[in-house]
Amino acid sequence: MNETIKTLLSRRSTRVYKHDQIKDEELNTILKAGMFAPSAMNQQSWYFTVIQNKELLNKINEVCKSIFLKSGNRTFEERAKSKSFNVFYNAPTLIIVSGYEKAIAPQIDCAVALENMFLAAESMNIASCWIHAITSFSDTEEGSALLKELNIPEGYSVVGSGAFGYKASGTDNIAPRRENVLNIIK
Numbered sequence: 001m002n003e004t005i006k007t008l009l010s011r012r013s014t015r016v017y018k019h020d021q022i023k024d025e026e027l028n029t030i031l032k033a034g035m036f037a038p039s040a041m042n043q044q045s046w047y048f049t050v051i052q053n054k055e056l057l058n059k060i061n062e063v064c065k066s067i068f069l070k071s072g073n074r075t076f077e078e079r080a081k082s083k084s085f086n087v088f089y090n091a092p093t094l095i096i097v098s099g100y101e102k103a104i105a106p107q108i109d110c111a112v113a114l115e116n117m118f119l120a121a122e123s124m125n126i127a128s129c130w131i132h133a134i135t136s137f138s139d140t141e142e143g144s145a146l147l148k149e150l151n152i153p154e155g156y157s158v159v160g161s162g163a164f165g166y167k168a169s170g171t172d173n174i175a176p177r178r179e180n181v182l183n184i185i186k
């Protein structure tokens with residue numbers, strides 16, 4: 001099995017991280033991988049916001065907490081009530097990917113960019129996890145204010161975000177894969 005396939009099969013959504021920050025060279029490689037994803041008509045409709053500032057990460061976590069508490073979803077509410085709640089599992093780096101609303105396929109462009117970044121991270125032994133909650137920020141006043149503070153350009157909406165950090169050992173569970181999801185027609 002070649003290294004690319006090994007990386008692809010070994011990537012897991014990680015929910016426990018070491019506190020150490022990833023190196024700038026690693027961050028730059030991850031971002032470059034995101035920017036080299038395919039995009040509809042090569043529009044590259046993404047915008048990447050990297051947050052490594054602890055205070056800001058805490059602020060984002062607090063907004064996620066209040067969104068979860070008001071969500072009407074019992075699982076989310078219970079999670080948010082926990083004292084140790086941290087929506088990005090205390091990962092030291094968060095990359096928010098926003099898409100240009102008028103592009104052909106911003107959601108898909110941004111999703112493939114995120115996956116490219118997850119795979120690049122995995123290849124450097126850096127763990128990652130997609131974090132969805134930030135997509136609801138624009139629905140709330142405090143979330144919208146925070147998005148403004150992050151300087152996401154006008155006309156862009158958050159599609160998703162990724163938590164990144166060094167792996168804490170022995171923490172990944174392999175999520176089982178569904179069968180009967182393919183049909184090969186020759």
Ligand SMILES: Cc1cc2nc3c(=O)[nH]c(=O)nc-3n(C[C@H](O)[C@H](O)[C@H](O)COP(=O)(O)O)c2cc1C
Pocket residue numbers: 011012013014015129130131132133160173174175
């Ligand atoms: C669109 C999308 C949203 C996701 N949102 C979250 C999330 O908010 N929090 C989380 O812990 N994992 C999230 N995940 C990760 C999935 O739970 C994970 O990919 C799935 O369970 C399979 O596990 P694996 O990534 O380890 O293969 C998300 C994944 C996708 C593609």
